[in-house]
Amino acid sequence: MKKADHALKPIVLDILVKSFDSNPSVNHVVKQDHKRQQRIRVLMDYSFKVCSAFGDVWMSDDEQACALVLHPDKKRFSLNAIAWDIEFCFSCIGLTRINIVLKRESDVKAFHPTAPFTYLWFIGVNPSAQHQGIGSNLLKEVIQQSENQKRPIYLETSVKSNVVWYQKHGFELFHTLNMGYTLSMLRRVS
DSSP, rough: EEEEEEEGHHHHHHHHHTTTTTTTHHHHSSSSSSSHHHHHHHHHHHHHHHHHHHEEEEETTSEEEEEEEEOOGOOOOOHHHHHHHHHHIIIIGGGHHHHHHHHHHHHHHSSSOOOOOOOEEEEEEOGGGOOOEEEEEEHHHHHHHHHHOOOOOEESOHHHHHHHHHHHOOOEEEEEEESSSSEEEEEEOO
């Protein structure tokens, strides 16, 4: 596992856009129109910027998988962060949908701890390299990194088969939210 810097950003974005194209949660956030795939790229670009500033962006050594990790307790007010939020709202969500997305975020955050934790925002594997253990190996390294920092990991998924995959890696399903799709909330506490 290596840190993904700005030079690796195009690879990270390509992996995530391909991996999350049909994801119900992502498509709930992203305005659904003829620019949907561009909007998914904007979401991933926004997430990359936020995680680079307030967490970590990891890539597998073979550059076939990536993970965007946020440390919410490290998130700070900055002019850059405000600019990213504004760009995200206009280019991805759409003004008429901001309240829907803010409610979703509020509902999710209500189940996060107040103590420092790791938020696994996105983990994706290039579709042509899936089912080869690359994502599992990257997840194990993210888990080890969080354990070294003594941080529990929280995440959510809207893909039912992912719940089983995360459970195989020691995560527990602790809550579900109905958002027109089922959002499964998982955590891994050492």
